[in-house]
Amino acid sequence: MIVTYTKMENSRPPLYINWRNLVFFAGTFLVSVIGVPIYIYRNGLVPFEIALFAFLATATGMAITVGYHRLFAHRTFKANPVVIFLSLFFGAAAFEESVFQWASQHRDHHRYVDTERDPYNIKQGFFYAHIGWILFRNHTIDYRNVKDLEQNKLIMHQHRHYILWAVTASVLLPLAIGAFSGHLLGAFLIGVVGRITFVHHGTFFINSVCHYFGKSTYDVHVSAKDHWLVALLTNGEGYHSFHHRFPSDYRNGVRWYHWDPSKWAIWLLARIGLTRDLKRVSKFHILAARLVAEKESVELHLEREPHAFRAMTLENLKVRYEQLKTALHNWESHVREYTQLYSEISNKSDALLQSALHRVRAAQEQFLNVRDQWRQFAHELPLPLSFS
Numbered sequence: 387m388i389v390t391y392t393k394m395e396n397s398r399p400p401l402y403i404n405w406r407n408l409v410f411f412a413g414t415f416l417v418s419v420i421g422v423p424i425y426i427y428r429n430g431l432v433p434f435e436i437a438l439f440a441f442l443a444t445a446t447g448m449a450i451t452v453g454y455h456r457l458f459a460h461r462t463f464k465a466n467p468v469v470i471f472l473s474l475f476f477g478a479a480a481f482e483e484s485v486f487q488w489a490s491q492h493r494d495h496h497r498y499v500d501t502e503r504d505p506y507n508i509k510q511g512f513f514y515a516h517i518g519w520i521l522f523r524n525h526t527i528d529y530r531n532v533k534d535l536e537q538n539k540l541i542m543h544q545h546r547h548y549i550l551w552a553v554t555a556s557v558l559l560p561l562a563i564g565a566f567s568g569h570l571l572g573a574f575l576i577g578v579v580g581r582i583t584f585v586h587h588g589t590f591f592i593n594s595v596c597h598y599f600g601k602s603t604y605d606v607h608v609s610a611k612d613h614w615l616v617a618l619l620t621n622g623e624g625y626h627s628f629h630h631r632f633p634s635d636y637r638n639g640v641r642w643y644h645w646d647p648s649k650w651a652i653w654l655l656a657r658i659g660l661t662r663d664l665k666r667v668s669k670f671h672i673l674a675a676r677l678v679a680e681k682e683s684v685e686l687h688l689e690r691e692p693h694a695f696r697a698m699t700l701e702n703l704k705v706r707y708e709q710l711k712t713a714l715h716n717w718e719s720h721v722r723e724y725t726q727l728y729s730e731i732s733n734k735s736d737a738l739l740q741s742a743l744h745r746v747r748a749a750q751e752q753f754l755n756v757r758d759q760w761r762q763f764a765h766e767l768p769l770p771l772s773f774s
């Protein structure tokens with residue numbers, strides 16, 4: 387929970403035991419894995435406890451993913467004051483610090499990923515990236531990277547009075563509901579402690595699992611990876627390779643079927659006027675990044691192969707990649723031409739518009755054909771590759 391920091395630029399923070407965090411995290415974890423099962427074994431679970439857990443886990447989890455992460459840390463959309471307040475209130479309930487601190491460290495994570503200035507640097511090990519950085523290091527926070535957040539009085543109030551916000555949202559609210567409904571102990575064990583632990587480790591999996599396991603779909607040079615299971619546990623934050631490559635996009639799961647309730651919530655809130663200016667990267671930029679990553683993953687695998695095979699495959703790869711790039715570029719320019727005409731011509735069945743649409747479809751088909759050949763080529767290589 388509370389992490390304190392000292393200035394130590396360009397170097398790994400000194401080893402240090404943060405007793406306050408250690409007691410809080412170990413205590414909540416142990417009560418969750420020992421106390422909660424004993425309580426359930428003895429008393430069973432009543433619908434109230436399940437509903438309280440589901441509501442609070444969803445509200446605090448979404449406040450972190452939609453609010454702390456995509457709204458405040460990355461400014462991927464704009465929000466109405468109601469959404470801002472709920473993000474700050476339920477975000478505080480996650481006991482992951484004030485958004486001012488969280489966003490500062492998260493911006494550093496993106497800027498300095500995989501280096502010693504990354505607060506949860508995976509190069510220092512899985513455990514360190516998961517929770518060790520909170521328990522055993524004394525970090526620097528340079529708040530100059532969150533000057534934009536400083537303008538918002540509510541954000542600064544949450545930062546200055548963080549404990550008040552966190553205890554009210556995370557402890558007093560569930561306990562009041564529990565006392566009112568006659569399930570005080572269940573509310574404490576399941577709605578407070580169990581839920582805090584669940585949301586903590588869900589968030590921490592993004593820093594550990596998603597920088598260790600999964601697929602480097604969009605960038606092979608950083609440790610961030612896409613992992614569908616973490617997406618399931620974290621309201622869609624597991625598509626971490628995409629997120630590190632395009633942090634300004636309000637989506638993390640970019641395909642329509644990707645499990646990303648956070649992007650659906652932001653989109654739905656936009657429909658009722660509570661969010662606006664949702665940022666999306668062009669699908670052509672996304673495809674281009676994906677193709678570069680695929681090409682570079684072949685190149686990386688080839689480094690371990692015999693020279694003759696490597697040289698021949700690299701030559702072939704280069705030719706196919708250029709074909710793919712040209713086909714993508716061609717498709718994109720036809721889409722641009724069609725979009726321009728569409729905005730200029732009022733009669734949508736106009737022959738000019740129809741022929742532009744025909745060119746878009748032909749260019750798309752050509753790209754998909756070249757892409758199929760590219761996948762086939764990768765599939766036939768004696769390398770452990772999987773292009774999807």
Ligand SMILES: [Zn+2]
Pocket residue numbers: 495592593597610626630
């Ligand atoms: Zn990351």
Ligand SMILES: [Zn+2]
Pocket residue numbers: 455459460492496629633
């Ligand atoms: Zn991020």
